[in-house]
Amino acid sequence: MTKLEKPHHHGDLREALVIAGIELMEENGVDALTLRKCAARAGVSHAAPAHHFKGIASLKIAIMARGHSFFATAIAKEMTRTPPDPMAQLQAVCQGYLVFANRHNPLFQLMFNSSNTDLSTITPAVAAEFLQNAHESYGLLKQACEPFENAPGAANSTEITVWSLVHGFAMLFNKDSSRAAPTGPIPEFAKILAGLELRIKPGL
Amino acid sequence: MTKLEKPHHHGDLREALVIAGIELMEENGVDALTLRKCAARAGVSHAAPAHHFKGIASLKIAIMARGHSFFATAIAKEMTRTPPDPMAQLQAVCQGYLVFANRHNPLFQLMFNSSNTDLSTITPAVAAEFLQNAHESYGLLKQACEPFENAPGAANSTEITVWSLVHGFAMLFNKDSSRAAPTGPIPEFAKILAGLELRIKPGL
DNA sequence: TGTACATCAGTGAACGCGCGTTCACTGATGTAC
DNA sequence: TGTACATCAGTGAACGCGCGTTCACTGATGTAC
Numbered sequence A, B: 001m002t003k004l005e006k007p008h009h010h011g012d013l014r015e016a017l018v019i020a021g022i023e024l025m026e027e028n029g030v031d032a033l034t035l036r037k038c039a040a041r042a043g044v045s046h047a048a049p050a051h052h053f054k055g056i057a058s059l060k061i062a063i064m065a066r067g068h069s070f071f072a073t074a075i076a077k078e079m080t081r082t083p084p085d086p087m088a089q090l091q092a093v094c095q096g097y098l099v100f101a102n103r104h105n106p107l108f109q110l111m112f113n114s115s116n117t118d119l120s121t122i123t124p125a126v127a128a129e130f131l132q133n134a135h136e137s138y139g140l141l142k143q144a145c146e147p148f149e150n151a152p153g154a155a156n157s158t159e160i161t162v163w164s165l166v167h168g169f170a171m172l173f174n175k176d177s178s179r180a181a182p183t184g185p186i187p188e189f190a191k192i193l194a195g196l197e198l199r200i201k202p203g204l
Numbered sequence C, D: 001t002g003t004a005c006a007t008c009a010g011t012g013a014a015c016g017c018g019c020g021t022t023c024a025c026t027g028a029t030g031t032a033c
Helices: A013-028 A035-041 A056-080 A086-103 A105-111 A124-145 A157-173 A189-194 B013-028 B035-041 B056-080 B086-103 B105-111 B124-145 B157-173 B189-194
Strands: none
Touching (some): A013 A105, A056 A086, A086 A124, A086 A157, A157 B189, B013 B056, B056 B124, B086 B124, B086 B157, B086 B189, B157 B189
């Protein structure tokens, strides 16, 4: 059988559907993600996905899981090419965060749109994969916040602050977004983060 | 004509459609917003809206404009019942921001979903109303940031920082959201904001 | 004050579209013997 | 090694659904005279 002949079995349709869904979104926005389009892009009839996903919601969660995997990779990549200084590492995490949100904006929107996170109708394995991958990307941010002091009387506050700050910045000032600041130029995120004047924990 | 008889003319269908759309979303999520459902809720045939809106996109923008009006009101309300101390005022703005995002979550999501902000197919008057109202709510936040110093070499940084912070916090930790922090308790936003240690501009 | 008429703002039927899902089917694969 | 058979993973047709939009229409309103 040559490559030109189309086999009855796809090989790894599940994987192909996830990738197709991501590509579809990146080309035409979040709303372009439908079962039928994913199937078409994977070169398969639109009834085929039913053998791999319980329904469109299930495919969405699988895509979100994959997204978080990419997300963690993007963040880790910035960290590894940055010296192990705490502030530099934290800047690197945020840089990875913003680069991902910018390059994969529709996927990013999907991942953080809570209305998609309806675990009830999902295969437990798919739900577990999603939660694990989301935990992985968050873990990198948490780890980078570890060396810094929290605000008085506020456990976790550095994580919460940095996550909120970088997430809000990504949502509001993403280059691709049509929502620009209604005022003046937007300072680079590095200056914004430096403005927090985070302090290293004593003894580190 | 008694109130029980249905008049041929609605009275103010445009207004009724905007309100119907907001109510629909608040009850059933952003995806529940359709022309046909809005018309039905306003007690009118589904062809009637065409006399008031160019299309569904136009209605969406009108709803977003109305949302920003409510948003500004919610923020202003918190400000007026708070003493004129700069930090207290800034906390009040954020309080209003978070209360609105929590109480009107689907509307809030719609308002800040940039993929809806496609001004090209919209009646100029509707687009202008949206921009003006969005500017109004942003103006309150900007005003409350005015007394504080910016980070060195970063004009606007206080606005950008506070807006990103409160917006990200609203997106990530909104009570109604199923996206809870994957770690520990979430400190109150007031503590997070206080942790920024913003400084009043000298001479104020 | 009354009448003719233009305009406005509804109705209801119909259109085509893309969607998710179901179903009987069939070709390909893998396994037992 | 060969054969029978169960299981897997596709196909293609069909289903009903809700959607936005269009259209001829009609009742209500407002205005000119």
